[in-house]
């Protein structure tokens with residue numbers, strides 16, 4: 548079954564500012580593999596549409612980051628929802644919207660990222676430095692951690 552793949556633009560796609568590692572050839576192959584593709588970016592929707600038009604790639608959606616959940620509502624018959632991005636904000640909105648977050652700097656290459664020779668040819672700038680330093684899940688776990696247990700000590704001292 549198809550995957551739905553949402554691409555961040557800046558720092559993720561080679562057309563971004565700055566240029567990310569995911570090339571337009573990869574994006575085209577993702578579509579050829581039958582996946583539903585589109586962009587989810589801080590850029591205006593019109594700017595996203597212009598970018599795809601200039602690339603000659605037909606996409607199924609172009610949304611702002613906080614509207615990623617609307618994409619999930621729109622496409623129900625999908626095996627898995629991915630958002631590929633480079634920052635904590637990508638991770639934040641991906642998890643908030645029920646998407647799997649794939650960090651472009653560290654993700655294992657998906658089949659559509661390989662060319663006919665089986666190579667993964669990232670964009671000319673490479674994968675770039677890691678900017679998501681700590682998973683959000685870890686932060687939540689820390690906040691939810693129980694306080695030090697003082698109850699037993701109280702019983703011991705008051706008899």
Ligand SMILES: [Mg+2]
Pocket residue numbers: 555556557558559632633634
């Ligand atoms: Mg970005």
